[in-house]
Amino acid sequence: MTNLDWAILVGTLVAIVVYGVWKGRKARDLEGYLLAGRGNRWYTVALSIMATQASAITFLSTPGQAYSDGMRFIQFYLGLPLAMVVLSITAVPLYRRLRVYTAYEYLEGRFDLKTRSLAALLFLIQRGLACGLTIYAPAIILSTLMGWDLRRTILVIGVAVVIYTASGGTRAVNHTNFHQMLIILVGMVAAFIVLVVKLPDQVGMGDAAWVAGKMGKLNAIDLSFDLQNRYNLWSGLLGGFFLALSYFGTDQSQVQRYLSGQSVAQSRLALLFNGMVKVPMQFFILFIGAMVFAFYQFTAPPLFFNTEEVRKIEQSRYADEYRRLEAEHRKVSTEKQQAVRELVEARRGGEQGLERAERRLELIDGRAASLREEAVSLFVANDPGAARTDTNYVFLTFVVSYLPAGLIGLVMAAIFSAAMSSTASELNALASTTIVDVYKRMIHREGSELHMVLISKLTTVFWGAFAIGFAMYANRLGSLIEAVNILGSLFYGTILGIFLLAFYVRRVGGTAAFAGALIGEAAVIWCFRSTEISFLWYNVVGCLVTMGAALIIETAIGRRGSAESQA
Amino acid sequence: MPTTDAGPPLEPEEPPPIGGSWRRLYSVVLIALAVEVVILYWFTRAFS
Numbered sequence: 108m109t110n111l112d113w114a115i116l117v118g119t120l121v122a123i124v125v126y127g128v129w130k131g132r133k134a135r136d137l138e139g140y141l142l143a144g145r146g147n148r149w150y151t152v153a154l155s156i157m158a159t160q161a162s163a164i165t166f167l168s169t170p171g172q173a174y175s176d177g178m179r180f181i182q183f184y185l186g187l188p189l190a191m192v193v194l195s196i197t198a199v200p201l202y203r204r205l206r207v208y209t210a211y212e213y214l215e216g217r218f219d220l221k222t223r224s225l226a227a228l229l230f231l232i233q234r235g236l237a238c239g240l241t242i243y244a245p246a247i248i249l250s251t252l253m254g255w256d257l258r259r260t261i262l263v264i265g266v267a268v269v270i271y272t273a274s275g276g277t278r279a280v281n282h283t284n285f286h287q288m289l290i291i292l293v294g295m296v297a298a299f300i301v302l303v304v305k306l307p308d309q310v311g312m313g314d315a316a317w318v319a320g321k322m323g324k325l326n327a328i329d330l331s332f333d334l335q336n337r338y339n340l341w342s343g344l345l346g347g348f349f350l351a352l353s354y355f356g357t358d359q360s361q362v363q364r365y366l367s368g369q370s371v372a373q374s375r376l377a378l379l380f381n382g383m384v385k386v387p388m389q390f391f392i393l394f395i396g397a398m399v400f401a402f403y404q405f406t407a408p409p410l411f412f413n414t415e416e417v418r419k420i421e422q423s424r425y426a427d428e429y430r431r432l433e434a435e436h437r438k439v440s441t442e443k444q445q446a447v448r449e450l451v452e453a454r455r456g457g458e459q460g461l462e463r464a465e466r467r468l469e470l471i472d473g474r475a476a477s478l479r480e481e482a483v484s485l486f487v488a489n490d491p492g493a494a495r496t497d498t499n500y501v502f503l504t505f506v507v508s509y510l511p512a513g514l515i516g517l518v519m520a521a522i523f524s525a526a527m528s529s530t531a532s533e534l535n536a537l538a539s540t541t542i543v544d545v546y547k548r549m550i551h552r553e554g555s556e557l558h559m560v561l562i563s564k565l566t567t568v569f570w571g572a573f574a575i576g577f578a579m580y581a582n583r584l585g586s587l588i589e590a591v592n593i594l595g596s597l598f599y600g601t602i603l604g605i606f607l608l609a610f611y612v613r614r615v616g617g618t619a620a621f622a623g624a625l626i627g628e629a630a631v632i633w634c635f636r637s638t639e640i641s642f643l644w645y646n647v648v649g650c651l652v653t654m655g656a657a658l659i660i661e662t663a664i665g666r667r668g669s670a671e672s673q674a
Numbered sequence: 675m676p677t678t679d680a681g682p683p684l685e686p687e688e689p690p691p692i693g694g695s696w697r698r699l700y701s702v703v704l705i706a707l708a709v710e711v712v713i714l715y716w717f718t719r720a721f722s
Binding site (some may be wrong): 181185188189191192195196200316317319320321323325326327328330340370371372375376379382383386387390 | 687688689690691696699700702703704706707710711714715717718720721722
C-alpha cells in the first residue's frame with residue numbers, strides 16, 4: 108500500500124471513531140443509550156440493518172465464493188424479502204406496542220422468566236462467540252495477504268469499535284453504520300469499474316460475462332430439490348426464509364436496529380427497503396467475483412491465493428516440487444489464455460469452431476484444476492492442518508495487485524468498515540441483552556438511569572474485550588472455527604420456534620415452550636452430528652420441532668391437569 | 675396478528691410516506707422478489 112492508501116484508510120477509521128463518539132454524546136438514559144431515544148429515521152435504520160448483516164467476510168469471501176463455486180449463493184438470500192414483510196406485519200408493531208428494549212424481554216410477558224432467560228442465554232452464547240469471529244476472520248485474511256501483524260490488526264479493529272460503541276451506544280452505532288455502508292458501496296463499485304477497465308482491450312464486459320457463464324460461474328438459480336445441496340431455489344426460499352425470520356426477528360443485533368426507529372412506519376420502511384435491496388446487492392457482490400474469475404482467464408492467476416500456505420511450502424522439503432507445479436501452472440495459464448481468446452473469437456464468428464474451442468478450453472481447465480489439487484496435496488502433506496481452499500483471498504489478491512493507489516486504500520477502508528459495523532451492532536446488542544435481561548431484571552432492578560447507562564458502557568467494554576480475546580485465541584482453535592461459523596443455524600431455528608409460539612399459539616404456556624425448545628435444540632444437534640443435511644435446513648428443523656414438541660407437551664399437561672382435577 | 679398479554683394500545687396506524695398503503699408496499703416487495711427470481715433464472719439460462 109502507498110502512503111495515499113494508508114492516509115485514506117487511517118483517515119477513514121479515525122473519522123468513523125470520532126464521528127461515532129460525537130454522535131452518541133447525548134445519551135443520558137437507558138432508552139437514549141440502548142435505543143437512540145427511539146428517534147431514528149428509516150434510512151438510518153435501513154443502512155444500519157444492512158451494515159450489521161454485511162460483515163467484512165461478506166466482501167472478502169463472497170466474491171471468492173463466486174470465483175470457485177459460481178453465483179448460486181445468491182439463493183441463500185431469496186427468503187429474506189418474505190421475512191421482511193412478515194416481520195413488518197408482526198414483530199415491529201408488537202415490539203413497539205410493548206416498548207421492549209430487547210426481543211427476549213417480550214418473552215417473559217408472554218411465557219415466563221425461564222423461557223426469556225433461555226432465549227437470552229442462547230443469544231449471548233451464539234453472538235458472543237460470533238462477535239470474536241467477526242473480528243478474527245477479516246484480520247487473518249488481511250494479515251496473511253498484507254503481511255500485517257495479526258494481533259495488531261485484531262486490536263485496531265476491536266479497539267476502534269469499542270471506543271465509539273461503548274461511549275455512544277445505539278445512536279453512535281446506527282449513524283456510523285450508515286456512513287460505513289456508503290463507504291462499502293463506493294469501494295465495491297470502484298473495484299468493479301477497475302475490474303472492467305483492466306480487461307484486455309478486445310474483451311468487453313459482455314465477453315467476460317459470457318466466458319464466466321460458459322465455465323459455470325453464472326449459475327444463479329438451481330431448480331433441483333436436494334436436501335444435501337446447500338444452495339438451490341427451495342433451500343433458499345424456505346430455509347433462507349426461516350433463517351432470515353429468526354435472524355431479523357429474534358437476534359437482538361438486528362432487532363435493536365429497528366427498535367430505534369422513530370415510529371412503526373419508519374421501522375417498517377427500513378425493513379422493506381432491506382427486502383428490496385438485499386438480493387440485488389448480493390447479486391452485485393457475487394457478480395464481481397464471477398468477473399474476477401473471468402479476469403483471471405485472460406491473466407494468469409496465482410496457483411494458490413493463500414500466500415501463507417505458499418510461504419510455508421516454500422520453506423519446506425516440498426519447495427522444489429511446488430516450484431515445479433508453479434512452472435507447469437504458468438505454462439498451462441498461457442495456453443488457457445489463448446484458448447479463452449479463441450473461444451471469444453469463435454463466439455463472435457458464429458457457431459462454427461465454437462464447440463472445438465469449448466472442448467479445448469475444458470481440457471486445459473481440467474489440467475489447471477489438477478495442478479491446484481496437487482498443490483493442495485503438498486500443503487496437506489507438509490501440514491495436515493493446512494487450508495485446502497483459498498476463496499477468502501481471491502478478491503483481496505485482485506485488489507492489491509491491480510487497483511491503483513488510492514483505490515486500494517478505499518477498498519481497505521470498506522473492508523474495515525464492514526468489520527466494524529457488524530462488530531459494533533453485535534457489541535451493542537450483547538450489552539443490551541446483558542443489562543436488560545440479566546442485570547436489570549435479576550440483579551439490580553432499582554438503579555438510576557445514569558447508573559444503568561454507566562453499567563451498559565462497562566458491559567460493552569467487557570464484551571469487546573471478550574471478542575478481542577477470542578479473536579486473538581481463535582488462531583489456535585482449528586476446526587472449532589468451523590463449528591462457530593455455523594453457530595447461527597444451530598440456534599436460530601429453536602429461538603424462532605419460541606417466538607412463533609409466543610406470537611401465534613396462545614394456548615402454549617411457558618413450561619411447554621421451554622421444554623419444546625430443549626427438544627428442538629436436541630433435534631438440530633442430532634441433525635448436525637448424524638446427517639448430511641445442509642445447514643440451511645437446521646432452521647426449519649429447529650423451529651418445527653420446537654413448536655411441535657411444545658404443542659404436544661402442552662396438550663399432555665392440559666390432559667394431566669384435567670385428569671387430576673377429576674380424580 | 676400476534677398475541678400479546680400486556681402493553682398499551684398501539685398508536686393509530688400511520689400510513690407509509692409512499693405507496694399509499696402498507697398492503698401495497700408489501701405487494702411491491704413480493705412482486706419484486708418474484709421478478710428477481712425470474713431475472714436470475716433467465717440470467718442462468720442465458721449464460722449457461
